[in-house]
Amino acid sequence: MGVSFRFIHAADLHVDSPFRGLAEAPPHVREALQSSTFQAVRNLVETALREKVDFVVVSGDLYDTADRSLRAQLTLQREWQQLHAQGVRLFVIHGNHDPLSGGKADLAWPESVHFFGADKVSSVPAYTRSGSLAAYVHGISYGTRAVTANLASGYKPANMEGVYQIALLHGNVDGHAGHDPYAPCSLQELVGAGFHYWALGHIHQRAVLHTYPHVVYAGNTQGRHAKETGAKGCYLVDVSASHETKLQFIPLDAVRWETLRVSIEGLAAEQSLMDELERTALDALERCEGRPLVARVCLEGRGQLHGQLTNPGFALELLDGLRERIRQMEGPASLAETPWCWISGLAAETGAELDLAVLSEEDSFIGELLRGSYALEVDELQVLLGEALQPLSAQARLRKLVRSLQEEHAQLWLQQAREIAAGLLIEDAAPQREEKRRDETGQSAENRHDDAWQEGEPE
Structure with a gap:
């Protein structure tokens, strides 16, 4: 039987992470993003003090680069x-972004901070505020x-029966896609x-x-780009004397990133689209x-509205218009105060009404083409794309990007190709298809419209 205690599990602070690709953003947006990783650290400390935790564990990547900035180090200190x-x-x-081999300032850290070395897995006791042994870390x-x-193969729990055992590891479990395979291990x-x-x-x-045992990724404390969406923060962990473990997620992010999906289905006018975008x-x-x-x-x-959205100029004007409408609704106070909303970009993945x-x-021929495209598996498409992009894949700096694009967009590209081909063929075949319908019904579309009007049906 142990003692009850409370701790925070955080990771991937990436303090002083740069935010690129925001040249169009107004100054207050850029300033908020540049300071967001610093603010997330302050939020972490405030949470630890407010929740009266006994200790905090940080599982790597405190800094964004190996040669960490002095500003970032002084902030953490x-x-x-x-x-x-x-x-x-x-x-x-420390993790892959801030390895111990990186450049760092010679600063005096509080005695209560324990930095684990890189030679071997080590363990240290963690105590409650009252001085009782709570766990081995x-x-x-x-x-x-x-x-x-x-690295996980070198972890061994302390030979202390009844004492909670916590392992800090910066690594990739079961080959998580989209991340470098550093310190690979299996969940089992x-x-x-x-x-x-x-x-x-x-x-x-x-x-x-x-759960039991708990294997937990805390995620990062602040989203750093458009793909890191949703709330970011840490886990507040309560452990009872019988080792019952309860987790509560606490958001720490200073600025939130989101992807907003809006359907154009049923929207017949530009005004209705703009209204829906603003509401969303x-x-x-x-x-x-x-x-x-x-x-x-x-x-x-x-x-x-799909036709208009295929025009890059229309999409840009739509983006500018949405930004202006939101800015007007926020008012001048948004330049210095939160909350504000900045639309970083707009992408159209729409289709024609086919x-x-x-x-x-x-x-x-259209039917045959579509049946063939549905039969084409994504794996087969990956092979075709790999062959087409082989010249780019030969470049070391581009290889990872090309592979990522293939994995992420293969299905979308297939869908878009299918719709573009069908749309073009439909347009080219429109006169013949209308002639066929006329032969089958004995009347043209124009005559059918006239008949409907004469019968009193709405136009």
Whole structure:
């Protein structure tokens, strides 16, 4: 039987992370983003003090680069000193972004901060504020950026019956797609290692991979670009004397990123589209709990406005118009106060009003084409794309980007190709298709319209 205690599990602070590609953003947006990782650290410390935790564990990537900025280091030093003054200890490992081999200033850190070395996995006791032994914390830092060895295999729980065991690891569990395979390991391996809680870092999307024992990614504390959407923060962990473990997610982000999806289905006019975009953006801002919002808009679905949206000039004007309408609704106070909303971009993934399912049943070239495209598996498309993009893949700097684009967009490209081809063929075949309908019904579309009007049906 142990003692009850409370701790925070955080990871991937990436303090002083640069924010690129925001040249169009107004100054207050750029300034908020540049300071957001620093503010997230302050929010972390405030949460630890408010929740009266016994200690904090940080699972790697405190800084964004190996040669960490002096500003970032001084910020952490100042914030950690606040925790030290209140008797809150910190246990920290370094990851692939901030390995111990990176350049750092010679600063005096509080005695309550324990940095794990890179030579081997080590363990240290963690105490409650009242001085009782709460847990043993185990960890190892990255000595260099690219650590491809299985670090998890070196973790062994302390031989202390009844004492909670926490393991800090910065690594990739089960080959998580889209992330470098640093310190690779398997979930089965972690579950069977004899620890009560694996405090993971490296993957920026929070996830509880297993409970009892708990295997947990805390995610990063602040989204850094358009793909890191949703609330970002840390886990507040309560452990009872019988080792019952309860997790509560606490948001720490200073600015939130979102992707807003808006369907054009049923929208017949530009005004209705603009109204729907504005409503969606403001609803998303309302859900940010007082935080400012940077949002990317993705238009989808089939509708009458698809033709206009294929025109790049129209899409740009739509984006500018949406930004202006939101700015007017926020008022001048938004330049200095939160919350505000900035639309970072607009993408159209829409389709024409084509019933591809019906067209694919036709005994025609269009039907044959669609049936063939549906039979084409994504894996086969990947092979074709790989062959087409082979010259780019030969370049080391482009290889990873090309692979990522193939994996992420293959299905979308196939859908777009299918719709573009069907749309063009429909337009080219329009006179013949109308002639066929005239032969089958004995009347033209124009005559049918006249008949409907004469019978009193709405136009």
